[in-house]
Structure formats: structure tokens, C-alpha cells
Amino acid sequence: MKTLIIFVKKKLNSEFNRSVLKLVTGTGLAQLIAIAVSPLLTRLYTPEHFGQYGLYLSIVAIITVGVSGQYEHALMLPKSHRKASQLLALCLLLTFSFSILVSLGIYIYQLAFSHIIPLENWIYILPISSLLTGIFNSLTSWTNRLKQYKVLSLVTVIQRLSSSLIQLLTPLLLISSVWGLIIGQITGLLITCVSIGILAYKKKHYFIKTWNLFSIKKLAKEYKNFPQFSTVSAWLNTLSLEIPVLLLSFYFEAKEVGYYILAKQVVQLPMSIIGQSVGKVFFQQASAVRHNTKQLSQIFISTIKKLFMIGIIPMTILVFWGDHLFVFVFGKDWKTAGIVAQILAPWLFFFFIISPVSSMYSLLNKLKTSTLHQIFILSSRIIIILIGCIIFKNFYITMFLLSLNNLILNILNIIYFSYTIKKKLNMLN
Numbered sequence: 284m285k286t287l288i289i290f291v292k293k294k295l296n297s298e299f300n301r302s303v304l305k306l307v308t309g310t311g312l313a314q315l316i317a318i319a320v321s322p323l324l325t326r327l328y329t330p331e332h333f334g335q336y337g338l339y340l341s342i343v344a345i346i347t348v349g350v351s352g353q354y355e356h357a358l359m360l361p362k363s364h365r366k367a368s369q370l371l372a373l374c375l376l377l378t379f380s381f382s383i384l385v386s387l388g389i390y391i392y393q394l395a396f397s398h399i400i401p402l403e404n405w406i407y408i409l410p411i412s413s414l415l416t417g418i419f420n421s422l423t424s425w426t427n428r429l430k431q432y433k434v435l436s437l438v439t440v441i442q443r444l445s446s447s448l449i450q451l452l453t454p455l456l457l458i459s460s461v462w463g464l465i466i467g468q469i470t471g472l473l474i475t476c477v478s479i480g481i482l483a484y485k486k487k488h489y490f491i492k493t494w495n496l497f498s499i500k501k502l503a504k505e506y507k508n509f510p511q512f513s514t515v516s517a518w519l520n521t522l523s524l525e526i527p528v529l530l531l532s533f534y535f536e537a538k539e540v541g542y543y544i545l546a547k548q549v550v551q552l553p554m555s556i557i558g559q560s561v562g563k564v565f566f567q568q569a570s571a572v573r574h575n576t577k578q579l580s581q582i583f584i585s586t587i588k589k590l591f592m593i594g595i596i597p598m599t600i601l602v603f604w605g606d607h608l609f610v611f612v613f614g615k616d617w618k619t620a621g622i623v624a625q626i627l628a629p630w631l632f633f634f635f636i637i638s639p640v641s642s643m644y645s646l647l648n649k650l651k652t653s654t655l656h657q658i659f660i661l662s663s664r665i666i667i668i669l670i671g672c673i674i675f676k677n678f679y680i681t682m683f684l685l686s687l688n689n690l691i692l693n694i695l696n697i698i699y700f701s702y703t704i705k706k707k708l709n710m711l712n
Contacts, residue, residue: 312436313443314552320447321549325613327454328464330541330620336464337544338532339405341525343412348518350381350417352503352510355424356645359570360506364429365493369502371425372494378417386410405465415472422479427563431482435563438479446471512650519657520641523664527685530665534672543682545613546623547631550601554594554635561586562639566646573646576707583640583704587697590636598632601625623682630686633693643700647707656699660692 328336351374358374361367389406426434446467453463484491531540565586572578601608602625609621644653667688671681 311557313439314555316440316443316447317552318549320451321545321552322612322614323451324464325545325617327451327459328461329459330538330545330616331536332459332461332464332541333544334532334537334540335461337528337540339403339461339465340468341528342406343409343416344521344525345518346385346409347413347416348521349510349514350413351375351377351421353513353517354503354506354509355421356513356642357506357509358421358424358428359567366498366502367425367428368491368493369495369498370506371421372491373499373503374421374424375418376499378414378421381417382410382414385413405461408465408469412469412472415469415476418476419472419479422476422483426479426483427567429483430567432564434479434482438475438482441478442471442475444471445474508650512654513645516644516650516653516657519654519661523657523661526661526664527668530668530672531681535678539619539678542617542620542623545617545620546609546627549609549620550624550628550631551635553597554631557593558590558635558639561590562642565639566642569642569646576704579646580704580708583643583700586640587636590639594632594635598628601628622679626679626682627686630689630693633690633697637693637696640700641696643703647700647703649703656696663688663692 325333354370354374354377358367358370361370389402389409393402423435423438448467449470450464450467453466454460457463527543528540531543565582569579569582572582605625605628606618606621609624610618613620644650664685667684668681671677671684675681
């Protein structure tokens with residue numbers, strides 16, 4: 284027992300592990316809330332509702348990639364907080380501008396093309412979603428720079444708790460429809476933005492007084508690679524992740540899209556309890572040693588090993604007993620989602636490993652390579668899904684082809700990072 288206590292203390296003495304633990308506390312609680320309410324949501328909403336909600340989230344994710352020009356990822360790079368705060372101002376300015384453009388785009392489409400392809404009602408709230416998403420991403424990156432991991436943990440819980448509460452109450456008090464899920468998501472994001480904004484202001488509010496357009500414009504040019512290359516890469520990455528929902532919505536019924544949405548969400552939620560937190564801390568720690576290839580290599584390898592050991596057991600359980608678990612937890616109407624979860628598990632396991640360290644592209648100054656990789660990934664996913672939808676015309680076969688393709692791509696991504704780091708080390712020697 285004494286040996287175990289000493290071991291735990293030794294591990295907690297590591298700054299990386301302590302930082303991860305702080306984030307895991309909040310992220311873990313937030314994800315546990317999501318897991319706890321999922322069986323209730325599946326009894327209040329139909330698979331069709333989940334399918335429509337998934338389509339909404341996919342569109343939001345795709346259009347908000349460039350909402351702040353990806354400058355939020357540059358917030359970790361300046362040495363001074365004063366300079367970084369100018370980047371924060373740039374992010375917020377771009378976010379507001381982008382949201383206005385989205386509003387204008389929807390208005391123009393409504394006037395000119397709505398008689399050809401009518402818009403869904405929820406399309407009109409995309410500007411609000413864009414605005415809140417951009418503010419949230421910018422403020423969380425700023426808070427991460429300040430190493431305010433407790434704040435990040437707190438707002439994560441606030442977001443999940445508030446959104447889940449609204450999603451549960453809406454069908455009980457009003458009517459069960461996709462709007463209950465959408466309103467809950469937006470409300471949670473709004474409350475979170477207000478909360479983290481207040482907390483961030485209290486920590487470093489005096490930097491706001493230093494904001495000026497000259498410095499903002501100068502920094503926009505200094506870090507222009509982020510909107511030029513990182514935005515394209517991130518957009519391609521997001522599109523490749525969301526393209527299954529878009530194509531499945533076109534070729535299959537909404538309920539089948541709902542099965543895919545729930546399966547993917549349930550598999551990713553438990554694994555992301557640690558994965559998202561590790562990703563934030565990994566980027567912060569790796570950014571600090573990005574010029575020391577040996578230390579960067581050690582952090583990368585150590586992180587990969589930890590993520591593998593954490594995820595291997597849940598993945599194995601899901602592969603063998605996923606369908607039975609889904610029926611037990613969510614009801615017999617969701618058995619198909621359980622089968623889909625079994626099929627997707629190997630892919631999502633390796634995605635869980637590679638996602639937290641995906642910032643290696645920017646750390647290794649490989650943003651152009653990242654863009655090329657994302658083009659290849661997107662192309663392969665589109666081709667694979669179309670083969671399943673058009674040639675086989677079978678939902679399960681489409682899921683299998685998608686999972687196999689993504690599994691191979693994630694493994695190749697890990698190999699690429701390892702090879703690039705090893706090559707840099709050999710050049711130093």
C-alpha cells in the first residue's frame with residue numbers, strides 16, 4: 284500500500300500529469316453527465332431526431348472551422364501575454380465578422396435560391412452558432428495559454444450540464460423534436476461563453492486595455508500561415524470527419540444517420556474523457572519544447588503509449604459486446620446503433636490515440652503536408668462511402684468500409700509523425 288502511494292505521488296509530481304488530471308476532472312465529469320443522460324435522450328427522441336441533429340452539428344462544424352482564421356491555435360506561440368492578447372482580439376474580431384457574413388449568405392440564398400432547394404428552419408440560427416463557437420474556441424485557447432486548467436474544467440462541466448438539462452426538459456415541457464436538441468446545444472454554448480469570458484476577464488483583464496488595430500494587423504501578417512494553411516487543413520479535416528453524416532443523410536434515411544450518430548458519440552465520449560484533456564496539455568507542453576527535438580520526441584512517444592493503454596480495454600469490450608450493451612442501456616430500438624458501434628470501434632480507438640497529438644503538424648512546421656494529407660483523407664472517405672452507398676447499397680457494409688479506411692489512415696498518421704521526428708533526430712546527430 285505504501286509503495287502504491289509513493290508511486291501515485293511520483294506520478295503527480297509530473298507537471299504534465301498534474302495538468303492532465305486537472306482537465307480530466309472537469310472533462311470527465313462533463314462526459315459522465317453526457318453518458319448519464321444519453322439513455323434518457325434516446326427515450327425522449329427518435330433515431331430520426333438524432334439524425335437531423337447530427338446533420339445540423341455537421342454543418343455547424345464545417346462552416347465554423349475558419350470562423351477566427353485558426354489564429355486561436357497561434358495563441359500559444361508568442362512569448363509575452365501582451366502579444367498573445369492582441370491575437371485574442373484578432374480572433375474575436377474575425378469571429379464577429381464571419382458571423383455577419385454567414386447571415387448575409389443565408390439571406391441572399393433565401394432571396395435567390397430557396398424556391399429551388401428550400402432551407403431547413405434551423406439553418407437560420409447558424410450565425411448564432413458560428414458566433415458562439417468562435418468565441419468559445421478563442422477564449423478556451425487563451426485560458427489554456429494561461430494554464431488555467433481549473434477554469435477549463437469548470438466551463439466544460441457548465442456547458443455539458445446546461446445543454447443536457449435543456450435537451451431533457453424541452454420534450455417534457457413542450458414537444459419532442461430536433462429543436463429540443465439544437466436549443467439545448469446553443470444554450471449550453473452561450474452559458475459557457477459567458478462563464479469563461481467572465482473568468483478570463485478576472486484573470487488577465489488589463490491586457491484588454493492594450494488592444495489596438497495596428498498591433499492586431501501586424502500580428503495577423505506575422506501569423507498569416509494559420510489562415511493560409513492551417514485553416515484549409517483544419518477545414519479539410521473537419522469535412523472528412525463530417526462527410527459521412529452528409530453523404531449518409533443523402534443516401535439513407537434519417538434514422539440510419541441517427542444510429543451512426545449515437546454509435547459514434549457513445550464510443551467517443553468515454554474515450555475523450557482523457558483524450559481531449561491530454562490534447563490540450565500535450566499542445567501546451569510540446570509547444571514549450573518544440574525547438575528541442577529530443578524532448579518533443581519523448582513527449583510524443585510517451586503520450587501515444589499512455590493513450591494506447593487507456594483505450595485498449597474499452598475498445599475490446601465494445602467490439603465483442605457492443606450490440607448487447609446498447610440494447611441494455613438505450614433500449615431495443617437502438618440495437619442497430621450497437622452493431623454500428625462494434626464496427627466503428629477499431630477506427631475510433633486509433634482516432635482516440637492520434638487526435639490529441641494532431642497538433643504535431645504545426646509543431647513540426649508541416650502545415651503544408653497536413654493540408655495534403657487531409658485532401659487525401661477526405662478523398663478516400665468520399666470514395667469509400669460512395670462505394671458502400673451506390674455499389675453495395677447497404678448501410679452495414681458502408682459502415683465497415685468507412686471504419687477500415689479510417690483505421691488504416693490513422694495508423695499511417697502515427698507512423699508519419701514518428702518517422703518525421705526520427706528524421707530530425709538523425710539530422711541533429
